[in-house]
Amino acid sequence: MSQSVGCTAWFTGLPCSGKTTxxxxxxxxxxxxxxxxxxxxxxxxxKHFSAGVGFSKEDRSNHLKRVSFxxxxxxxxxxxxxASFVSPYRENRDYARQLIGKQFFEIYADAPLEVCIKRDVxxxxxKALAGExxxxxxxxxxxxxPPSPELVLKTAEExxxxxxxxxxxxxxxxxxxxxxxxxxx
Amino acid sequence: MSQSVGCTAWFTGLPCSGKTTxxxxxxxxxxxxxxxxxxxxxxxxxKHFSAGVGFSKEDRSNHLKRVSFxxxxxxxxxxxxxASFVSPYRENRDYARQLIGKQFFEIYADAPLEVCIKRDVxxxxxKALAGExxxxxxxxxxxxxPPSPELVLKTAEExxxxxxxxxxxxxxxxxxxxxxxxxxx
Numbered sequence: 001m002s003q004s005v006g007c008t009a010w011f012t013g014l015p016c017s018g019k020t021t022x023x024x025x026x027x028x029x030x031x032x033x034x035x036x037x038x039x040x041x042x043x044x045x046x047k048h049f050s051a052g053v054g055f056s057k058e059d060r061s062n063h064l065k066r067v068s069f070x071x072x073x074x075x076x077x078x079x080x081x082x083a084s085f086v087s088p089y090r091e092n093r094d095y096a097r098q099l100i101g102k103q104f105f106e107i108y109a110d111a112p113l114e115v116c117i118k119r120d121v122x123x124x125x126x127k128a129l130a131g132e133x134x135x136x137x138x139x140x141x142x143x144x145x146p147p148s149p150e151l152v153l154k155t156a157e158e159x160x161x162x163x164x165x166x167x168x169x170x171x172x173x174x175x176x177x178x179x180x181x182x183x184x185x
Numbered sequence: 186m187s188q189s190v191g192c193t194a195w196f197t198g199l200p201c202s203g204k205t206t207x208x209x210x211x212x213x214x215x216x217x218x219x220x221x222x223x224x225x226x227x228x229x230x231x232k233h234f235s236a237g238v239g240f241s242k243e244d245r246s247n248h249l250k251r252v253s254f255x256x257x258x259x260x261x262x263x264x265x266x267x268a269s270f271v272s273p274y275r276e277n278r279d280y281a282r283q284l285i286g287k288q289f290f291e292i293y294a295d296a297p298l299e300v301c302i303k304r305d306v307x308x309x310x311x312k313a314l315a316g317e318x319x320x321x322x323x324x325x326x327x328x329x330x331p332p333s334p335e336l337v338l339k340t341a342e343e344x345x346x347x348x349x350x351x352x353x354x355x356x357x358x359x360x361x362x363x364x365x366x367x368x369x370x
Binding site: 049062066069076077079 | 223234236250251254258259261262263264
């Protein structure tokens with residue numbers, strides 16, 4: 001099976017909020033079921049699009065504009081794009097929404113800062129709190145909560161499978177996925 | 186009809202050598218026939234990927250790396266990418282080739298410099314020759330001729346239709362296009 005309707009599911013949230021974990025699990029399942037799907041992940045994309053570029057507001061903005069254009073073209077050609085970016089500023093997410101149009105869906109990975117700090121998968125919060133790195137979202141830099149995301153995932157409370165199920169139910173409601181798709185754990 | 190085999194046809198050549206003219210005509214015909222096709226054009230892409238970035242060797246290299254990644258993902262998802270970039274340095278084209286793999290095809294728009302200067306569609310050669318702009322390929326900057334492109338278009342001699350026909354014949358030989366595709370003028 002190969003779908004023809006593309007979309008961009010744009011995951012936003014604090015570092016370590018679980019964005020990429022949900023996106024990766026969803027990617028794995030959808031690929032198994034024959035969907036054309038692409039995971040765009042912050043770290044990987046920086047290598048290709050913004051090598052040597054920092055994390056100031058302007059740097060983030062330029063980077064996310066590039067990512068938005070990529071997501072736009074993939075969406076246009078029928079790919080399900082799972083875009084996982086902290087993307088802390090509303091204006092950057094709104095830029096993506098405007099470029100991509102009605103197939104753009106903002107997915108907010110809503111986990112409390114203290115949970116994210118406790119997880120600290122790559123030890124980045126620790127470094128930021130010690131002042132070793134700057135411009136870190138949640139520590140020195142603000143995170144602007146989405147005022148009206150299409151979907152909120154409570155990634156600190158829900159098991160992973162539940163978040164993925166909520167995502168799939170949402171994508172079915174928008175006719176991106178067929179009803180047959182199920183989470184297999 | 187919708188093909189499933191993607192590719193990147195990477196047009197390279199001097200400014201005003203006719204790259205985009207051929208790519209645009211090919212795009213128009215392929216779209217009419219139901220192919221998934223995307224034209225990536227230098228000027229347009231700079232807006233999205235490298236706003237404010239110049240034309241030094243390093244700037245060009247960074248820009249073309251971004252473009253290569255975009256072309257790679259579109260190709261992977263079955264899109265026929267027509268990429269039209271002066272891309273004067275071999276190493277940048279080789280980077281794209283390595284990233285995209287066997288579905289990368291280098292198309293050399295081979296027109297003599299004097300013909301390109303005479304065409305001068307946007308008046309850029311005139312400005313470059315007057316020293317008003319720098320880093321202009323063919324004037325201050327070198328153009329490294331592809332040593333072994335998959336296809337050479339003699340865009341100063343051939344009528345446009347002939348170049349497009351040669352492109353289509355080549356893409357048929359690589360099973361990207363079906364035999365039914367014809368140039369309609």
